[in-house]
Amino acid sequence: MCQSILGLPTLNQSTLNTLGRHLQKLRQEKGMSLSQLAAGAGIAKSNLSRLEQGNGNPTLDTIWRLAKQLDVPFGELVQPLSTSVGEKGVEVRLIEQGKGTPDVDAYWMSIAPNTEREAEAHATGTQETIVLVSGALEAGNTGRTQHLKPGDSVVFNADLPHVYKTQDTWATCLITIVYHKEEKA
Known part of the structure; x- marks a missing residue:
């Protein structure tokens, strides 16, 4: 189950792990290094590394920027998730x-x-x-x-x-x- 703030879900550990594995798979399929994807998306390499490891708390804008840099629709990046994503x-x-x-x-x-x-x-x-x-x-x-x-x-x-x-x-x-x-x- 997702915990919530204002009735909106936050990503639980299982969901973060799924997102991280999928993000890493897409990045590797595109032949991009952590440094390349992080720089293109405007996030720190250490933050991207944590996301791929199932840690961190990505914002909707971060997920959009990663999808844009990977040249995939937002839905392709979040498709394996069985929950909603949200913030604020x-x-x-x-x-x-x-x-x-x-x-x-x-x-x-x-x-x-x-x-x-x-x-x-x-x-x-x-x-x-x-x-x-x-x-x-x-x-x-x-x-x-x-x-x-x-x-x-x-x-x-x-x-x-x-x-x-x-x-x-x-x-x-x-x-x-x-x-x-x-x-x-």
Whole structure:
């Protein structure tokens, strides 16, 4: 079982071990050293080493940066986990990972009341669609957000910084992320 803060899970030791082994496997398959991946993701090599050993407490942004450097969808990095990942009032669970082209991930996300999550830019060409299921949510690219009520949706370029913001109630939404990779010359 995961312990929780504000009703959101923290990763237990078994989950951290699974994430660490999978991260190391992906890194080795890409032929990257610890130093290369850590530098590209903007984290300390010692922190990456601890993550691969099943220690540490990765943030959502850290997991996104690692996926981006490994050139894999976020869902591919968290796919073996049997639990949600989350931090600071935001919980994300992979629902499905598409196997076609382009890569498409589907997530369930829950955001605690009075939470503002500023997300870093994802890989170039990434697009995000949010459909609000319950509560109220302000979401979209930084400086160009939309206010959503249940049933509303927003599509935005996730390769730019973006934000999710709640007021006095929980918000629950479905998210699809489409990874449109650039054509390599």
